[in-house]
Amino acid sequence: MNKNINSITNLKERSQILNLQDKKKLEEAVIDVNGLTKRYKDFVALDNLNLQVNKGEIFGFLGHNGAGKTTTVNILTTLLSPTEGSARICGFDIGGNSIDVRKRIGYLPENVKFYENLTAYENLSFFAKLSGIQNPKVKIFEVLDYLEFRGFENKKMGEFSKGMKQRIGIAQAIMHEPEILFLDEPTSGLDPSGVKKLREVILNLNREKHITIFMNTHLLSEVARTCSTIGILSHGSLIYKDSLENTLNKFKDETTLEDIFLNIGNRSKK
Amino acid sequence: MNEIANAVNRNIKNNSPNPVLTIAKKEYTDAVKNKLFITLLIFLLVLTLVSIVVSSFGFQGKIADYQNSLKILKDLGKITDVKTPPQFYPLQMLKGVVNYLEIIGAILGIVLGYLSIAKEKGKRTLQLILSRPVKRSDIISGKILGNTLLIFSVLGITMLFIYLIITGIGGALLTSTEIIKLLLTIIFSYIYIMFFFCLSSILTLKISSLTQALVICFTIWLVFVLIIPQIGDTMDPDNQIPGGFFQSMNISKPQEKEIMAKFHTYETTRNAVEESSITKHYERMSFALLGIKDNYNGKNLGYIFKDRWRDSVWLLSFLIITIIIEYSVLSNKNKNFKEF
CATH class of the missing domain: 1.10.238 (Recoverin; domain 1)
Structure with a gap:
C-alpha cells in the first residue's frame, strides 16, 4: 500500500490496489448516497443523487430554495422514504436499519x-x-x-x-x-452575534468532538467560513462537489463564493 | 464501523428509558401547563357544580310539590289517595353532568388531540422525535397513554368533586354498587373523549393546514354531538312532551309498543340516525348506568349490560377504529414531514 501507484505497471496489481483504495475511501465515507430519487406525483424533488461525505468533514450543501436540500436531509435522517435509490449512514442502510442510523x-x-x-x-x-x-x-x-x-x-x-x-x-x-450532525439552515433568522456564536460551536464540535457535519444552507458566506467540502444541488441533482480549497483554486477569477456559485449554476444550465 | 458501534454502545445501554413512557410523561406535563386545558378543566368543574345544584333544586321542588299535594289531600280528607314520596337517587343528579360531558368532554378530546399534533407540527418537534431511535408506533402509543392519563385525571377530579358534593354537602351516602356504576361511567366517558382525541389527531396529522384541521374537527363535533342526537330526539314522538307523550296520554307500555309497531320503518330510520352518533351511545350507556332512565334505576349491572351491550360495543368500536387509523397514518413514511 505504500508503493506509489504510478510506479506499478502490472495492470492487475494496479487494479487491486485501486480497489483497496476505493474500499478504504468508502469506509471513510460516513454518508454514502447512491441514486437517491424522490418524487411527489409528477414533481421530482431529488433526481438520482449520488454523494459521499467522509468522516470528519464539514459538508456544506448548497442550493437555491426548493433545490431539494431539505428533502435530502429528511431522507438521510430517515424521516422520509426515497422513491428510488439507497443511502448508508455510518454503514447502516437508511431503509432497513433506520433505528441504527438514528442512534448515530x-x-x-x-x-x-x-x-x-x-x-x-x-x-x-x-x-x-x-x-x-x-x-x-x-x-x-x-x-x-x-x-x-x-x-x-x-x-x-x-x-x-x-x-x-x-x-x-x-x-x-x-x-x-452522534457521529454525524445534520443541520438544516442553522443560521436562518439569527442576528450577526448569534450566527458568529453558532459558527464557533459548529467548528468546535468538528475539531474537538470529531463530529462530521452535514449543513444545508444557502448562505455562501457561512460555507466559506465553516465548511471543508461543498456540494451544490440544483433541481434535485448534484451539479458540483469538491473541497472548498479546490473550489477556490479552480475559480480563481471569481472574487466571491457567490460568483462561483452563480458560475457553476450557469454552467449546469448550459 | 466497529469503532462507531462501540462508541454508541458506551452511551446507549440496552436498558434505556422506555420511549413510550417518556413521550407519555411529556404529553402529560406539557398539557397540564397549557392554559387552554386548565381553562377547560375549570369550566367543566364549574358546570358540574351548577348541574348538581340545579338537580338538587329540582328534587327539592319535587319534594315541595309532594308536601303541598299531601297537605291538599289531607285537607280534603282523601288521605288514602296519597302516592309514595319522590325517592332520592343521588346518581340521577348527574344527568346534567353527562350532558355537559357529551359537549365539553368532546371538545376536551378535540382540543387535546389537536394540540398533541399541532404543537409538534408547528414547532417541528415531530421531526426531532422521529430522528431519535424511536419507532413511529411508540410516538402514537406515548401520546395515547399520556392523554389517557390526562383524561382519567380530568374525569377523576370531576367525579371526586361530584362525590364530595353529594356526600359532603348533600349528606347522601353512595353504596358500593353506586360507586362501581360511577367508576364504569368514568370508563365510558374516557372511551367517548378518547374517540374525539384520536379523531382530531388523525385529522391534524392528515391535513396540512392546522386551521383547516381545526375547522373540520369542530364541524364533525357539531354533527356527531349536536345535530345527529338532536335529529334523533326530534324524531322520537315520546320526547315531544315533558314526562313522555305516551305517559301523558295515559297509554300503557303494551299499547305503546302496539302503536309503534305500525311505524316500524320510521322507528328503524330514527334508530339508525341515533346509532350513527357516538354521543347517543355514550348517553344511553351512561343514563342506564346512573339510573337516569327510570327503567334502569336500581337495576343490577348484569341487567344493564344485557340490555345496553350494543352501546358499549359501538363505543369501543368507534374508539378502536380511530386508534387503528391513527397508527396507520403516522406509520406512513411517505408522508412529507417537511410540512411539520
Whole structure:
C-alpha cells in the first residue's frame, strides 16, 4: 500500500490496489448516497443523487430554495422514504436499519421551537431519554457547560430568543454523541452575534468532538467560513462537489463564493 | 464501523428509558401547563357544580310539590289517595353532568388531540422525535397513554368533586354498587373523549393546514354531538312532551309498543340516525348506568349490560377504529414531514 501507484505497471496489481483504495475511501465515507430519487406525483424533488461525505468533514450543501436540500436531509435522517435509490449512514442502510442510523445522527431542523410550556431542561431531558441516555441530568449539564449555556436551563423555552433556541437545538442534537450532525439552515433568522456564536460551536464540535457535519444552507458566506467540502444541488441533482480549497483554486477569477456559485449554476444550465 | 458501534454502545445501554413512557410523561406535563386545558378543566368543574345544584333544586321542588299535594289531600280528607314520596337517587343528579360531558368532554378530546399534533407540527418537534431511535408506533402509543392519563385525571377530579358534593354537602351516602356504576361511567366517558382525541389527531396529522384541521374537527363535533342526537330526539314522538307523550296520554307500555309497531320503518330510520352518533351511545350507556332512565334505576349491572351491550360495543368500536387509523397514518413514511 505504500508503493506509489504510478510506479506499478502490472495492470492487475494496479487494479487491486485501486480497489483497496476505493474500499478504504468508502469506509471513510460516513454518508454514502447512491441514486437517491424522490418524487411527489409528477414533481421530482431529488433526481438520482449520488454523494459521499467522509468522516470528519464539514459538508456544506448548497442550493437555491426548493433545490431539494431539505428533502435530502429528511431522507438521510430517515424521516422520509426515497422513491428510488439507497443511502448508508455510518454503514447502516437508511431503509432497513433506520433505528441504527438514528442512534448515530444528531439533527437540528430549520426553525425548531421546542415545547414552549416546558423549560429548557425538561425539553433536553425529553430528547435525552428518547436518545436512550442513561443519566440525562449529568449529560445535559455536561453539554450545556460545553456550549457555555448554563444558567438558562430552568427558563421556559417560550421565553428564549431564536439564538438561544438554536443553542438548545444543538444541545439536543449532540447529547448522545452522534457521529454525524445534520443541520438544516442553522443560521436562518439569527442576528450577526448569534450566527458568529453558532459558527464557533459548529467548528468546535468538528475539531474537538470529531463530529462530521452535514449543513444545508444557502448562505455562501457561512460555507466559506465553516465548511471543508461543498456540494451544490440544483433541481434535485448534484451539479458540483469538491473541497472548498479546490473550489477556490479552480475559480480563481471569481472574487466571491457567490460568483462561483452563480458560475457553476450557469454552467449546469448550459 | 466497529469503532462507531462501540462508541454508541458506551452511551446507549440496552436498558434505556422506555420511549413510550417518556413521550407519555411529556404529553402529560406539557398539557397540564397549557392554559387552554386548565381553562377547560375549570369550566367543566364549574358546570358540574351548577348541574348538581340545579338537580338538587329540582328534587327539592319535587319534594315541595309532594308536601303541598299531601297537605291538599289531607285537607280534603282523601288521605288514602296519597302516592309514595319522590325517592332520592343521588346518581340521577348527574344527568346534567353527562350532558355537559357529551359537549365539553368532546371538545376536551378535540382540543387535546389537536394540540398533541399541532404543537409538534408547528414547532417541528415531530421531526426531532422521529430522528431519535424511536419507532413511529411508540410516538402514537406515548401520546395515547399520556392523554389517557390526562383524561382519567380530568374525569377523576370531576367525579371526586361530584362525590364530595353529594356526600359532603348533600349528606347522601353512595353504596358500593353506586360507586362501581360511577367508576364504569368514568370508563365510558374516557372511551367517548378518547374517540374525539384520536379523531382530531388523525385529522391534524392528515391535513396540512392546522386551521383547516381545526375547522373540520369542530364541524364533525357539531354533527356527531349536536345535530345527529338532536335529529334523533326530534324524531322520537315520546320526547315531544315533558314526562313522555305516551305517559301523558295515559297509554300503557303494551299499547305503546302496539302503536309503534305500525311505524316500524320510521322507528328503524330514527334508530339508525341515533346509532350513527357516538354521543347517543355514550348517553344511553351512561343514563342506564346512573339510573337516569327510570327503567334502569336500581337495576343490577348484569341487567344493564344485557340490555345496553350494543352501546358499549359501538363505543369501543368507534374508539378502536380511530386508534387503528391513527397508527396507520403516522406509520406512513411517505408522508412529507417537511410540512411539520
